[in-house]
Amino acid sequence: MRRAMVLRDVETAKTQALAQAQGKEQWLQGHLEALAHYEHRIQELLEQADDLTFLQESQVLKPPESLGPLTPLQWDEDQPLGDLKELLSRLCGLLLEEESHPGAPATGADLGPVEAPDPLVPVPSEVCPLRRKLWQNYRNLTFDPVSANRHLYLSCQDQQVKHRRQPRDPVGPDSFELWQVQCAQRFQAGRHYWEVHTSNHSVTLGIAYPQLSRRKLGPHTDNIGRGPYSWGLCVQEDSILAWHNGEVQRLPRMTGRLLGMDLDLALGCLTFYSLEPQAQLLHTFHALFTQPLIPVFWLLEGRTLTLCHRPGATLPPELQEEASALS
Structure with missing residues (x-):
């Protein structure tokens, strides 16, 4: 049951991360197309023989808006796996304890001090x-x-x-x-x-x-x-x-x-x-x-x-x- 819940959470997180990535990809693709169009207009202006036309069109030519800082994808591995990590840590401790004299109760001889x-x-x-x-x-x-x-x-x-x-x-x-x-x-x-x-x-x-x-x-x-x-x-x-x-x-x-x-x-x-x-x-x-x-x-x-x-x-x-x- 716990395994199925963890796998479901991981799958949900993966789907969300992929959706974020696809959205960012479309956004970047649109920005690249705008840059390509801007570069093409600049090239046309540079080839313009009429100085007056060059000055008029260059004043109204605006570059694409800046992208700004890119935010990383939101992926928190501890959210879907945190409970599983804690469970595995506890399981390791139980296995170590079971490996050494399982079921043996502490006796009077087991109550000695740690000497110094x-x-x-x-x-x-x-x-x-x-x-x-x-x-x-x-x-x-x-x-x-x-x-x-x-x-x-x-x-x-x-x-x-x-x-x-x-x-x-x-x-x-x-x-x-x-x-x-x-x-x-x-x-x-x-x-x-x-x-x-x-x-x-x-x-x-x-x-x-x-x-x-x-x-x-x-x-x-x-x-x-x-x-x-x-x-x-x-x-x-x-x-x-x-x-x-x-x-x-x-x-x-x-x-x-x-x-x-x-x-x-x-x-x-x-x-x-x-x-x-x-x-x-x-x-x-x-x-x-x-x-x-x-x-x-x-x-x-x-x-x-x-x-x-x-x-x-x-x-x-x-x-x-x-x-x-x-x-």
């Missing part, structure tokens, strides 16, 4: 089958001190960042002018998953290409998702905003403070999950990633972000080599 080194407080969260599946690609990440804005303070072996009003000492040229910090790790292939605990709303989580600007270029407080080089999820008090290339999609608010980010470079997917009380898909970006991707974050004054670590989670060999080269 002292003095970080472990974040308890029930481990549903989907989350356990995502853990197969878990990465223990750290913040990059060099990239941190001067109001952002790192602690706990660079796993935690806090925004304070008092700025630090002058920072280098690689630090963000905005209230942002990126991770020390970057991903170029494979599938990777990590979890972030937020102290409150008014934070942005995302990924970016290395050339993401360190400077403030516009009116926004962050640049994650504002251009073509980054993708971001902004957690607000009353809603969630998914940003990419300056376009935004408003999503319902979330209640938990623990989020998961799943990056699949082979499929070209970046998926965000709310993990409290169990894993729930928030949004998926689809893109053809062509460069290495770096996790990046923005946080308002007074906020704290924590990169949660899991015991036994290891980086892929290529990332281990890169980390050794940087140290």
